[in-house]
């Protein structure tokens with residue numbers, strides 16, 4: 001068997017927030033390997049450190065212990081990584097296309113390709129007509145679609161997503177899940193995707209990692225063996241899918257109980 005090198009490697013990572021007497025252990029002993037092109041989902045009780053872990057991976061927070069390694073492809077044309085947040089985070093004073101051009105200018109993507117990338121991706125997600133609109137002139141779902149395009153336009157090798165669809169209604173969530181899978185299938189970067197929605201994690205991911213309710217190693221790793229491309233709605237009729245949803249739900253219930261017993265945020 002050929003060993004596929006991991007794109008993101010995390011070993012024994014821990015993060016403690018210390019503010020005077022107050023000490024919060026966000027997470028501890030986290031080890032994970034994400035392969036190139038893998039779609040990895042993280043679920044876990046509220047307050048178990050998912051956002052902090054992504055922020056450490058993005059370089060926004062510094063871990064207290066352990067190591068993170070991004071093994072990037074040398075000479076690849078795109079950015080090293082991009083992050084998508086719960087809120088779209090678009091600049092309100094820039095139009096849709098100006099928001100995209102802004103991140104492209106900061107990226108290694110050659111200048112002469114920017115216009116074509118913006119045009120193609122906006123068409124791809126049905127927003128070409130809105131290129132000169134400002135974020136306040138768009139709906140929540142449309143803004144989140146722009147945020148998705150903004151992340152993909154720099155062709156990142158690693159994409160970090162923190163509950164990007166949490167504020168969307170059910171139908172918009174499905175639309176965005178479909179778009180995410182389509183864009184990812186074209187570019188195939190490594191994605192780390194945090195969500196509270198178990199159905200979403202299992203429908204999108206190659207694997208789901210369950211963060212523990214007490215600071216410690218991942219509680220479980222579950223494979224989602226459904227092949228690609230996937231229909232995130234049709235998948236719900238699959239008995240294996242239903243079984244995995246129940247399994248992860250029960251596991252999360254246990255971890256939530258641990259978390260409450262430990263007095264972590266529940």
Ligand SMILES: Nc1ncnc2c1ncn2[C@@H]1O[C@H](COP(=O)(O)OP(=O)(O)OP(=O)(O)O)[C@@H](O)[C@H]1O
Nearest residue numbers: 017024025026045046047048049050051052053265
């Ligand atoms: N800047 C900070 N200073 C102090 N403590 C923090 C800071 N950021 C996060 N924490 C603490 O770290 C722990 C983990 O927080 P984090 O936001 O990573 O959890 P989460 O799993 O993303 O939760 P949720 O599912 O509710 O989004 C919490 O106890 C939180 O209070």
Ligand SMILES: [Mg+2]
Nearest residue numbers: 050051052162
């Ligand atoms: Mg969070």
